Amino acid sequence: MPYESIIEKLSSKKSAERRKAAKDIGKQKITTLSEELFNAYLEEKKDKRTWETQTEMILSLGLIDYKPALSVIEPIVFLNASHDMITYASAQTYVRLKRKSIHDAQPIIELLKFGGLSLVDGALNPLAYDKMMPPREEIIELIQLSRDLHNHKDYERGYSDPRYGLAAACAGWDKKITEDFLNHCLATAGMDNSLIHAAEGSLKGKYIALR
Secondary structure (H helix, E strand, C coil): CCHHHHHHHHCCCCHHHHHHHHHHHHHCCCHHHHHHHHHHHHHHCCCHHHHHHHHHHHHHHHHCCCHHHHHHHHHHHHHCCCCCHHHHHHHHHHHHHHCCCCCCCHHHHHHHCCCCHHHHHHHHHHHHHCCCCCCHHHHHHHHHHHCCHHHCCCCCCCCCCCCHHHHHHHHHCCHHHHHHHHHHHHHHCCCCHHHHHHHHHHHCCCCCCCC
16 A cells, blocks of 8 residues: 555544554554654544554554654553453553563563553563564563463453463474473463464474464
8 A cells, every 4th residue: 555545544534444554554564654653543542432443553553663652652551451452452562662672571571560461461462473582581481470371360251361472472482491381371271272273383383373
């Protein structure tokens, strides 16, 4: 989609078109439209009904690494709402904007220590989607903090297991560190086929096609 068309759709009266434009900016990593997307989000967030479009805008601001967006993402993260898609998206963007590189999992560890379900679920996703490669010590801490997230106080039947992102990311890490965790996921996944698929793939050292 030509950039002019994306800019036009960002200001469309149709939420679906604004959402599509935002998604294209993130997918194509169009950093030259960072300010346009950020300004569109500032306008979008005034209407609570358009949470789906806001979610895509937030995700794309992280994917294009637009650091100034932290000023509006951080308050959402620290509000820490559960069962909330905007919080889920904001956690992913917070991680992408705060980390120093794909080797830095400290922002994820920070959120795991206090986050509700939406926050921890979102925080773990960039590990797999971005194929992050944290140092050994951080991997061990991630596993310790995430091992029993299926018992999180906010977790309810019907929601995706928040360990999915971590389990999928283990495909690229030292199996000596991850094997016990992955087998634990398999033993406690219940009927969550996504988690089972992720853990099985990682035990074979293969990244799965992410959900």
